[in-house]
Amino acid sequence: MRSGFVSILGRPNAGKSTLINALVGEKVAIVTSKPQTTRSRIHGIVDIPAVKGKHHAAQIVFVDTPGVHKPGSMLDKRMMQEVHDALAQRDIVLLIIDATRRIEIDDPKSEDTFVFELIKKVDCPVFLIINKIDLVDREKLLPLIAQLSALYPFAEVFPISARKRDGLERLTEKLIEHLPEGQRYFPKDQFTDQPERFLVAELIRERILMETGEEVPYASAVVIERFEEPEPAKGDRLPLTRIAAAIYCERTGQKAILIGKGGSKLKSIGTSARKEIESLLGTRVFLELHVIVKENWRESQGFVEALDWRRQIAEMGEAQKQREEED
Numbered sequence: 001m002r003s004g005f006v007s008i009l010g011r012p013n014a015g016k017s018t019l020i021n022a023l024v025g026e027k028v029a030i031v032t033s034k035p036q037t038t039r040s041r042i043h044g045i046v047d048i049p050a051v052k053g054k055h056h057a058a059q060i061v062f063v064d065t066p067g068v069h070k071p072g073s074m075l076d077k078r079m080m081q082e083v084h085d086a087l088a089q090r091d092i093v094l095l096i097i098d099a100t101r102r103i104e105i106d107d108p109k110s111e112d113t114f115v116f117e118l119i120k121k122v123d124c125p126v127f128l129i130i131n132k133i134d135l136v137d138r139e140k141l142l143p144l145i146a147q148l149s150a151l152y153p154f155a156e157v158f159p160i161s162a163r164k165r166d167g168l169e170r171l172t173e174k175l176i177e178h179l180p181e182g183q184r185y186f187p188k189d190q191f192t193d194q195p196e197r198f199l200v201a202e203l204i205r206e207r208i209l210m211e212t213g214e215e216v217p218y219a220s221a222v223v224i225e226r227f228e229e230p231e232p233a234k235g236d237r238l239p240l241t242r243i244a245a246a247i248y249c250e251r252t253g254q255k256a257i258l259i260g261k262g263g264s265k266l267k268s269i270g271t272s273a274r275k276e277i278e279s280l281l282g283t284r285v286f287l288e289l290h291v292i293v294k295e296n297w298r299e300s301q302g303f304v305e306a307l308d309w310r311r312q313i314a315e316m317g318e319a320q321k322q323r324e325e326e327d
């Protein structure tokens, strides 16, 4: 058996989350057309049986990362820390490039240059993934591959379309070939390390990103305040999960946009998020949303750190331990 961690690195909007979802076959990461959608690193786990004459059995833990960008706010710095953490625990790195964009490698201050500097520091195989080939002429791919291959000795190069799932089978086979021998890191049927309540928070944030514009998507954060065990099914109706979430924004003007005229925007975010959450949980969902203004939260180290779900899990565990000790 082969197993290992494969980190997916690239600039905002290159298609990292689309690729991880396509590889895992489940929605582990939210996807929108807005850059900087992903804020923390997310594991998507794939368990692959052996195929005789083709490849070994394998468990691949894909790690989606925030898009590589220059940090401005405290939130940006946290996002870049997530990128560094993902690079520190990997067996293979996939560098994903958007084939439709011009590569600004001549500019020493560009994000592309920054990405190449990052991969020069890793000591594992790096695959070059040219994504969105469904949008470009095939003859433009060869010069792009030649240009990028001159900058770094990539172990493999794959033109793919993450959206159309084109080229993914060959990519998976090559990944297995490069992975070390080893046992599973996660149980066989687990597809992410992200607990359900945080997937739910992300699904709500995805709707906010899709349904609002300008600064609002970037100034919004979602915190699940209550997530109850589903009530048992009544008759032939599915069980019901009650969830309450707070949407944080930075200014009263943003709050007004999120709520909308007569509450219409919040209602539409809630309705569409609820449908997604119902399909994730396989229950009916009662979703309560409210909006809180927390001025300049993106600059608050304490708040940005408190949003980290790994930290929230650790704190919930601590609180549970304390309750048990008190009992």
Ligand SMILES: Nc1nc2c(ncn2[C@@H]2O[C@H](COP(=O)(O)OP(=O)(O)OP(=O)(O)O)[C@@H](O)[C@H]2O)c(=O)[nH]1
Binding pocket: 010, 011, 012, 013, 014, 015, 016, 017, 018, 019, 030, 031, 032, 033, 034, 035, 036, 037, 038, 039, 065, 066, 067, 068, 131, 132, 133, 134, 135, 160, 161, 162, 163, 164
């Ligand atoms: N046509 C086409 N669009 C794609 C492909 N892959 C991703 N996209 C689109 O590109 C946009 C960005 O995709 P994401 O997967 O969110 O990109 P990301 O790299 O995770 O973005 P950040 O989280 O901002 O870093 C979305 O609108 C996707 O639907 C592809 O292969 N073909």
